[in-house]
Amino acid sequence: MPAKKAADSGKAAVKKVAAKRAATKAPTDKAPTDKDAARKDAPGRGAAEKDAVSRSAAVGKPESRTALVRRARRINRELAEIYPYAHPELDFENPFQLVVATVLSAQTTDLRVNQTTPALFAKYPTPEDLAAAAPEEVEEILRPTGFFRAKTKSVMGLSKALVEEFGGEVPGRLEDLVKLPGVGRKTAFVVLGNAFGRPGITVDTHFQRLVRRWRWTEATEPDKIEAAVGALFPKSDWTMLSHHVIFHGRRICHARKPACGACPIAPLCPAYGEGETDPEKAKKLLKYEKGGFPGQRLNPPQSYLDAGGRPAPPLGAG
Template sequence: MKKAASEKKTASAKTASSPKKAASTKQAASGKGAAPGKGAVSAKKTASAKKTASAKKAASKTSAAQKASKAAAVKKAPAAKKVAVAPKKATARLKGTAPAKAVVHPPGDESPTALVRRARRINRELAEVFPYAHPELDFENPFQLVVATVLSAQTTDLRVNQTTPSLFAKYPTPEDLAAANPEEVEEILRPCGFFRAKTKSVIGLSKALVEDFGGEVPGRLEDLVKLPGVGRKTAFVVLGNAFGRPGITVDTHFQRLVRRWRWTGETDPDKIEAAIGALFPKSDWTDLSHHVIWHGRRICHARKPACGACPIAPLCPAYGEGETDPEKAKKLLKYEKGGFPGQRLKPPQAYLDAGGTPAPPLGAG
């Protein structure tokens, strides 16, 4: 009996332990409820490595695309325009004048102080090249000068100088010209062009001189501009050269050059006059006008400036607009024929003695 009871207990114990083993076997198979082993950690590392590799691959593709787009943009961008640079010294500097010391091309944001210095240096250079710059109209008194200046509109000074001798021989005073027969004056002035309008102006200003100023040319700007045919430009020519009173003559050459040199961007003559006057002392105004006008007539032409023969090339921001080859540029230089003063100016070399110093003007002394 005891033996049978013992066998029953042993059987029940085995029966009770068998479900636990089965459950344990299921959990091991499913992986749930068991602590992670080496296999699970390895699987996680593999997944992470795959993700990192794919991310790097995507990044490299993006970087390659960006580089390709930049390369395409560089290829599409137009090539930069080659800028002509003036030589450090003028290539065809006229004998007897000091060469420009350095290239001083102004930057786009040139300060007012730098502009003043550059402008004054250009004037000094031109003063050395054209030491005898003067009004190129022939005159003996203020009356002849004001008449000649009025006649010079839309024609050359040479043509006016060929015409005025016969005019002043027949009508030497304002009283004579005021009482002249218009048809006779027109015939004399015909070679100057616009001779009818000019006849009306010179006879009208002569009458105004007789009636309002006692036959004398006034020495004040406000009085001169009241005369028929006389504007600020003509008035400053008369004031500066007949009365020794400083003035800036803003003719077509002057306007063109001061804009080309970037002294001002103004286009109105009165505004140009004010802008340039602020750059120079008043005592320089008259000579400055002569220097600029002479340079514009002889070297810095409107269509084909002789850049390669220009004495101020290192100071000019417009260098390269004209011919830069020295030999070709020399052929563009224009010097009037004749004597000095009162006629046409010869090349500056004609006024330099053997030692390279300015010789006296022809006819002087």
């Protein structure tokens, strides 16, 4: 059953953390030194300093560029094992639906967008249809997403631009996409990576939070974060890297209370200890399929369902 698989997935994550920590505490014949004692007593070190790849960052020593690249890529490899089913969490069937859904996702959840867009696309399936719609009718459909007047203006404006400038087709170039109303670099890279298979890094709030916690960059501006993180990975990794990081941010590494004790990459994280470190308490903080809850999509990929994930309920469902 999906719920059982989800629960097993959460337990497996906790066991993996425990196994990694146990491996770092192997007995030794060497007598403890004053330096060892100081490290043991130092607050907030946790599992992070136990791993050779992340030791420099964890104890506050400068991390070489080579060490940073190795640690970052190792984190991505670990996340790929944790979330082999990572995917864009907006429902879409074509590039037009994806660009509209991504614009609508501003200041709301993907779940709320996914619950709202079926009615929108049923009534206005093409850019031509949406461009010619009555604004008040579109506003009423988009009301649940918040900021519905501004969003109506954006999606109708981009639809009109698609019709007038691109023959009703979503362009597959960054420089064209960012000219559309309501479309910035983040939205453009979502569309390029997931509708056209062209690599891009999606710097949303989850991505920004996690890469700073992991000390991949100290930048705060999205374009600078994009450049800094992009330089750590081959271009071919960028799209899936974005999915891995965002999935982890939504499920385990939360903004207010990270589930550190249930995090399989804790040994690689310089910020280990900012959240709940007790494994059982941390397990209760897990969200979506890791905690046995429905995901964001009404129509998720089969790989997600096979892994124990559950589709979200439609708008208005109990």
